[in-house]
Amino acid sequence: xxxxxxxxxxxxxxxxxxxxxxxxxxxxxxxxxxxxxxxxxxxxxxxxxxxxxxxxxxxxxxxxxxxxxxxxxxxxxxxxxxxxxxxxxxxxxxxxxxxxxxxxxxxxxxxxxxxxxxxxxxxxxxxxxxxxxxxxxxxxxxxxxxxxxxxxxxxxxxxxxxxxxxxxxxxxxxxxxxxxxxxxxxxxxxxxxxxxxxxxxxxxxxxxxxxxxxxxxxxxxxxxxxxxxxxxxxxxx
Amino acid sequence: xxxxxxxxxxxxxxxxxxxxxxxxxxxxxxxxxxxxxxxxxxxxxxxxxxxxxxxxxxxxxxxxxxxxxxxxxxxxxxxxxxxxxxxxxxxxxxxxxxxxxxxxxxxxxxxxxxxxxxxxxxxxxxxxxxxxxxxxxxxxxxxxxxxxxxxxxxxxxxxxxxxxxxxxxxxxxxxxxxxxxxxxxxxxxxxxxxxxxxxxxxxx
Numbered sequence: 001x002x003x004x005x006x007x008x009x010x011x012x013x014x015x016x017x018x019x020x021x022x023x024x025x026x027x028x029x030x031x032x033x034x035x036x037x038x039x040x041x042x043x044x045x046x047x048x049x050x051x052x053x054x055x056x057x058x059x060x061x062x063x064x065x066x067x068x069x070x071x072x073x074x075x076x077x078x079x080x081x082x083x084x085x086x087x088x089x090x091x092x093x094x095x096x097x098x099x100x101x102x103x104x105x106x107x108x109x110x111x112x113x114x115x116x117x118x119x120x121x122x123x124x125x126x127x128x129x130x131x132x133x134x135x136x137x138x139x140x141x142x143x144x145x146x147x148x149x150x151x152x153x154x155x156x157x158x159x160x161x162x163x164x165x166x167x168x169x170x171x172x173x174x175x176x177x178x179x180x181x182x183x184x185x186x187x188x189x190x191x192x193x194x195x196x197x198x199x200x201x202x203x204x205x206x207x208x209x210x211x212x213x214x215x216x217x218x219x220x221x222x223x224x225x226x227x228x229x230x231x232x233x234x235x236x237x
Numbered sequence: 238x239x240x241x242x243x244x245x246x247x248x249x250x251x252x253x254x255x256x257x258x259x260x261x262x263x264x265x266x267x268x269x270x271x272x273x274x275x276x277x278x279x280x281x282x283x284x285x286x287x288x289x290x291x292x293x294x295x296x297x298x299x300x301x302x303x304x305x306x307x308x309x310x311x312x313x314x315x316x317x318x319x320x321x322x323x324x325x326x327x328x329x330x331x332x333x334x335x336x337x338x339x340x341x342x343x344x345x346x347x348x349x350x351x352x353x354x355x356x357x358x359x360x361x362x363x364x365x366x367x368x369x370x371x372x373x374x375x376x377x378x379x380x381x382x383x384x385x386x387x388x389x390x391x392x393x394x395x396x397x398x399x400x401x402x403x404x405x406x407x408x409x410x411x412x413x414x415x416x417x418x419x420x421x422x423x424x425x426x427x428x429x430x431x432x433x434x435x436x437x438x439x440x441x
Contacts, residue, residue, distance in 0.1 A: 004432055
């Protein structure tokens with residue numbers, strides 16, 4: 001691997017223990033490798049900060065036969081990102097009629113672009129109520145799925161089906177989450193034998209301030225931090 | 238304009254429905270730049286179709302409400318049209334040039350607006366950043382968003398699953414029906430390609 005690829009592999013945690021130790025040994029003496037790692041780290045920080053509409057749509061790249069190809073495992077594709085609908089390779093601009101106008105440039109632009117500019121910003125009609133957010137399993141084990149709706153401002157109605165049964169001392173926790181270090185707990189719950197749960201609670205923060213809703217499986221004995229055992233996740237955008 | 242010259246700069250809007258690789262992207266950008274330089278009437282519509290998501294996305298996040306973002310986007314496109322003949326491809330990519338215009342108009346708009354009333358507890362928690370710093374960071378993110386369209390879609394998808402949806406590589410492999418080793422090498426390629434594209438841009 002060249003330095004660029006090595007830096008990428010290091011930050012993606014794609015190296016085995018021996019390779020990783022070798023990179024860390026080299027970092028102290030190889031200024032170019034250090035610079036590449038820092039530049040790639042800046043890039044990954046920006047990638048982490050990208051909002052939903054900034055990302056290309058997922059659907060076409062997921063292989064057929066995988067649950068995600070039907071949208072079941074790719075939460076963010078159940079509703080294409082707002083920006084993706086409006087000006088991307090899907091070409092929503094095809095609907096605009098452009099007429100050559102030999103007048104002031106501003107008049108031409110108003111005539112040519114019209115209402116379509118709004119679509120570039122939000123991807124659609126902002127007066128419709130927000131659709132429910134679908135949470136899907138990170139690794140499907142059955143038919144588990146959940147939805148989050150907003151029945152009133154600042155309130156969440158969470159409905160889950162098919163969640164796996166829990167052992168004694170376990171519970172599920174709903175989170176608003178952007179990363180392992182930026183998250184807030186929303187509600188704790190258990191499920192019956194049918195795997196069903198429904199919870200309506202006020203939200204501790206605006207969902208738009210976080211990247212997704214997450215459901216984790218927690219152990220009472222291990223404290224209240226996120227267990228890193230995420231069961232369901234859905235994008236808030 | 239001579240009929241033969243018009244034919245040279247004519248832009249097919251259908252072309253912008255396809256994902257493009259980096260070399261095709263350079264040729265496409267050169268055609269758009271040529272059209273802007275000659276004020277081809279189709280040019281701004283094509284600019285909106287190709288780059289509108291990124292300009293609109295940036296302004297939608299840089300400005301506090303949709304109305305002002307729409308207004309500023311119109312201003313940006315008018316200015317791109319007006320200054321089209323000034324664009325120099327040796328100094329920056331077309332998107333970078335347009336984003337620079339968008340950045341300036343966004344900062345002007347943020348400075349012009351009067352502060353909105355906020356709840357007292359939010360005032361204490363808020364960290365007041367100068368509009369330039371926050372706007373510059375948003376601009377860099379949206380530049381990266383455009384670069385994601387220049388790498389293979391499958392690789393961009395893997396990056397999305399990793400950095401936006403927070404999946405680990407084994408989870409990405411399961412989701413995409415691929416071997417873990419394939420996912421690892423493709424993701425390394427994806428990040429390296431993005432770094433190449435960034436370096437190419439900075440080298441102008």
